[in-house]
Amino acid sequence: MEELSPSKSDWTEVRGSEVHGRGMFAVKDIPEGEHIIEYLGERIDKEESDRRGNALYDVSQETGGAQVYLFTLDESWDLDGNFEWNTARLVNHSCESNCEAQIDDELRIWLTAVRDIKCDEELSFNYGFGIDDYEKHPCLCGSRKCVGYIVTEECWPELRRIIKKKKAKEERKAAKEKARKRKKEEKRKKKFS
Ligand SMILES: C[S@@+](CC[C@H](N)C(=O)[O-])C[C@H]1O[C@@H](n2cnc3c(N)ncnc32)[C@H](O)[C@@H]1O
Numbered sequence: 001m002e003e004l005s006p007s008k009s010d011w012t013e014v015r016g017s018e019v020h021g022r023g024m025f026a027v028k029d030i031p032e033g034e035h036i037i038e039y040l041g042e043r044i045d046k047e048e049s050d051r052r053g054n055a056l057y058d059v060s061q062e063t064g065g066a067q068v069y070l071f072t073l074d075e076s077w078d079l080d081g082n083f084e085w086n087t088a089r090l091v092n093h094s095c096e097s098n099c100e101a102q103i104d105d106e107l108r109i110w111l112t113a114v115r116d117i118k119c120d121e122e123l124s125f126n127y128g129f130g131i132d133d134y135e136k137h138p139c140l141c142g143s144r145k146c147v148g149y150i151v152t153e154e155c156w157p158e159l160r161r162i163i164k165k166k167k168a169k170e171e172r173k174a175a176k177e178k179a180r181k182r183k184k185e186e187k188r189k190k191k192f193s
């Protein structure tokens with residue numbers, strides 16, 4: 001893949017983020033609907049996309065994490081944005097995002113404002129990750145709506161159910177452990193009384 005010049009936008013600049021590493025910030029007020037920056041990358045067919053996705057999955061199994069920048073464009077094509085010159089890849093995820101990725105008629109991806117954005121606000125969009133392996137992607141977006149993990153909004157009800165069930169199981173386990181310790185302590189007291 002040839003090296004392209006980094007994607008630029010008059011609306012944004014890259015800065016350190018409180019959410020994670022580097023992020024993208026508005027340098028002026030951005031109106032709703034604005035195409036802020038293009039998400040650049042290599043257009044690849046589904047077979048190549050599966051190959052790259054599987055390779056990243058293998059890396060994540062070995063290292064516990066891997067950055068995924070694969071976007072679905074249509075039934076035939078995906079876009080791999082894993083290139084230094086794709087500055088838009090630095091936009092972090094949020095559960096209450098101010099941007100979304102819109103695909104135009106030419107299959108170009110634009111990070112687009114879904115509401116008016118104030119100067120100095122960090123830009124974000126929902127990464128749209130599936131629910132499998134959700135625990136590998138804890139979310140630190142800090143929004144009031146945060147569901148705790150980077151997961152597509154469609155899966156939030158299922159995620160909430162899973163988290164609730166898991167919490168109830170942990171609470172039962174903790175209560176059992178507490179009861180076991182109390183019994184042990186009572187036995188010990190009886191022995192020495
Ligand atoms: C595409 S990069 C975004 C740029 C990244 N901040 C950096 O400095 O390279 C995606 C990675 O950023 C991190 N990230 C993005 N949004 C996040 C969030 N809301 N909470 C926690 N980590 C996040 C995750 O590690 C994710 O795999």
Ligand SMILES: [Zn+2]
Nearest residue numbers: 095139141146
């Ligand atoms: Zn979140």
